[in-house]
Amino acid sequence: MDNSGDSSTHAWSTPVGAGVAGCLGGVILLGGAVLVSNDPGGSVLMGIAGILLVGLGVYTLVVRPRLELAAGYPATLTVRGLTGRRSYTPDRVERIRLLSMRRVGRRVGQLEIDVLDDDAEPVRPNDGTGNDGTGKDGPRDDTRLLVFSRWDLGTDLISVVDELRAAGFHVDDDR
Incomplete structure (x- = not known):
């Protein structure tokens, strides 16, 4: 995606929507980890996946343009x-x-x-x-x-x- 307005400069990065979706998906996984707290193994795995997904989403939003x-x-x-x-x-x-x-x-x-x-x-x-x-x-x-x-x-x-x-x-x- 060419994110520039000037034709002499071109910038490329992950779409903002993908970063936002990653952050939202991570928050949903973290919420699910709390909801299934009666299953400690599943809760830990969902929590780790949620943290990693939020981290990836934040990374794609911070490191722009790549x-x-x-x-x-x-x-x-x-x-x-x-x-x-x-x-x-x-x-x-x-x-x-x-x-x-x-x-x-x-x-x-x-x-x-x-x-x-x-x-x-x-x-x-x-x-x-x-x-x-x-x-x-x-x-x-x-x-x-x-x-x-x-x-x-x-x-x-x-x-x-x-x-x-x-x-x-x-x-x-x-x-």
Whole structure:
């Protein structure tokens, strides 16, 4: 879901309705845990499930937007987590991959972004052979892996990948 009003900025996050539904479902489970207090095992399990569901709902409401793209020169990719926001320019992003895998009889997508740590040297331009000058295949040792699903971004991952590619980020995708 594109939650932005400006066409040069795109933001993606879990829909608000999903967070509210998670909070309400958790409260209902907590209420049910109190109502079935004559069954201690069931009450404890319902209570734990209710607390986890409320936590997930609060998390989805607090961590918004989860991913934000500000177009410009250079484009900036901002990721929001519980510890705050971190922004990355294309030279701080080593790799963006769109993966598609089979899970329980259906295809599930996953967006992986390898970003460099704050103290790492920027990515050197690729010479077209897949070699970024590190002498190794695959990600460098000083990267962090960020993984997003459709749940995290609230939209089809292909549209997110298309926006990232249009903003100047190099994207590997297996579709």
